[in-house]
Amino acid sequence: MCVIMRKLRQHFSNFFLRLFFGLVFIYVYCEYLIYYVTQAQCAWSSLSKEPIDGVEPVYALVIADTHLLGSRNGDWLDKWRREWQMHRAFQTAITLHRPDVVFVLGDLFDEGKWCSEKEFNDYVERYNKMFHVPESIAMYSIVGNHDIGYHYRITPHLVNRFESGLKSPPVELVSIRGNHFILINSMAMEGDGCSLCSRAVAEIDRISNILKCSSGSSLCKGKTKLQRYSRPIIMQHYPLYRESDSMCTEPDAAPLPERNEMFEERWDCLSKESTEYLVESLHPRAAFGGHTHHSCVVRHSFVPTSNHKIEFVEYTVPSFSWRNRLDPKYYLLTITPDEVKVSKCGMPREWTMQITAILMIIALLVYLKYFGCSVNTSSQSYKYLSGKKV
Incomplete structure (x- = not known):
C-alpha cells in the first residue's frame, strides 16, 4: 500500500x-x-532601383495615435493592459526591424489638453519608458490635438510644455542622408495669424526658401542650401484636406457608413487653404498623417499653374492602440532621395x-x-x- x-x-x-x-x-x-x-512576418520593402552614389536608404518606423490614458478615462486595469500591449509591440518592432528613425504622429496622450502639470510630467515619463529606443535610433514625437487641444482652446502654456517636454517645435526640418522630413504642428495651420500659427508659417517659409535654393530655383532668395536636394516628406498629425474617407479602399479603412461621412476642415483634416499652402511651399513627394485612427492612401495631384503639376502620395497611418482599433498597425518606410517604399505591419488582434x-x-x-x-x-x-x- x-x-x-x-x-x-x-x-x-x-x-x-x-x-x-x-x-x-x-x-x-x-x-x-x-x-x-x-x-516577424513584416519586412522592409525592396527598392525598385539602386540608390545613387551607393548611399544607404533611410529606414523609418511610423506610428500614430498612441493615446496613453490619464486619470479621467478608463480604469487602472484597462490602462495597464493597453500600455503593456503597446510597449511589447513597440519594443518588438524596434528589436526586429532596427530602424534609423521613429516618427510618432501625434495624440501621444489621451488627456494632454486637460491634465495638470503633475499629470503631464507623469505622461512624459511613462511615454519615454514605453517607447524607449536605443541611442543609435532617432525619435521624433509630433504634437496632436489630444496633446494640446484643438486650435480654439490651445494656450501658450500647453504649447510650451509639450515643446519642452517632448522637444517638438511647431515646425522642424530633419535631414537624414539626403532625405528631408518636415515635421508640422497641424493645429498651427489654422491660418488666423495667431502667435503659434505665425511662428509655424515663418518657419515653413524659411524652409521653403532653403528647398528652392537647394533645387536651383530662380525664386531662391538666400544662400542657405541643403547638402543634397530631394523633395521633402511631410509628417504631421492631421491628414491633408479631403472631403471624406470615401476614396479609402484599404481593408483597414474606416468602416461603412463612417467612411462616407463628410470631414470638417480644421477638425478632421487640414483646411483646403492650408493644404494648398503647404503643397505649393514645400513640393512634397509624400505625406504621412494620423488622427482618423484608420488607414487611407490618397494620390494627390495639384496644378498651381498651367505648366506645373505637383503629384505625391499621402498615407494616413492607423492607430497604434488596441483601444482605438482591433487591429493596430504601423508603417515601415524604406526611403532614398528617389523613392519612398511603404510596408504596413499588423499586430496580433x-x-x-x-x-x-x-x-x-x-x-x-x-x-x-x-x-x-x-x-x-x-x-x-x-x-x-x-x-x-x-
Whole structure:
C-alpha cells in the first residue's frame, strides 16, 4: 500500500509540475512571443532601383495615435493592459526591424489638453519608458490635438510644455542622408495669424526658401542650401484636406457608413487653404498623417499653374492602440532621395491572443490526460501485490 501511495504522489507531482510549466509557456507565448511571431512576418520593402552614389536608404518606423490614458478615462486595469500591449509591440518592432528613425504622429496622450502639470510630467515619463529606443535610433514625437487641444482652446502654456517636454517645435526640418522630413504642428495651420500659427508659417517659409535654393530655383532668395536636394516628406498629425474617407479602399479603412461621412476642415483634416499652402511651399513627394485612427492612401495631384503639376502620395497611418482599433498597425518606410517604399505591419488582434491562449490550454489538458503522465494504477497494484513481472 505504501508503494502504491508513493507512486500516486509521484504521479500527481508530475501532473502539477507539467501543468505549471505548461501554463507558464502559454503565458510567455501570449504575452511576449506572439508579438515576434506576428511582426516577424513584416519586412522592409525592396527598392525598385539602386540608390545613387551607393548611399544607404533611410529606414523609418511610423506610428500614430498612441493615446496613453490619464486619470479621467478608463480604469487602472484597462490602462495597464493597453500600455503593456503597446510597449511589447513597440519594443518588438524596434528589436526586429532596427530602424534609423521613429516618427510618432501625434495624440501621444489621451488627456494632454486637460491634465495638470503633475499629470503631464507623469505622461512624459511613462511615454519615454514605453517607447524607449536605443541611442543609435532617432525619435521624433509630433504634437496632436489630444496633446494640446484643438486650435480654439490651445494656450501658450500647453504649447510650451509639450515643446519642452517632448522637444517638438511647431515646425522642424530633419535631414537624414539626403532625405528631408518636415515635421508640422497641424493645429498651427489654422491660418488666423495667431502667435503659434505665425511662428509655424515663418518657419515653413524659411524652409521653403532653403528647398528652392537647394533645387536651383530662380525664386531662391538666400544662400542657405541643403547638402543634397530631394523633395521633402511631410509628417504631421492631421491628414491633408479631403472631403471624406470615401476614396479609402484599404481593408483597414474606416468602416461603412463612417467612411462616407463628410470631414470638417480644421477638425478632421487640414483646411483646403492650408493644404494648398503647404503643397505649393514645400513640393512634397509624400505625406504621412494620423488622427482618423484608420488607414487611407490618397494620390494627390495639384496644378498651381498651367505648366506645373505637383503629384505625391499621402498615407494616413492607423492607430497604434488596441483601444482605438482591433487591429493596430504601423508603417515601415524604406526611403532614398528617389523613392519612398511603404510596408504596413499588423499586430496580433486581441481576440487572436485570447483564442490562442484557450486553444493552448485545451491542448495542454489533453496532453496531460492522455500522454503526459498517465498511470494505470490497477496494473501497477497487481504488479506489486503479486510479485510477478509484467
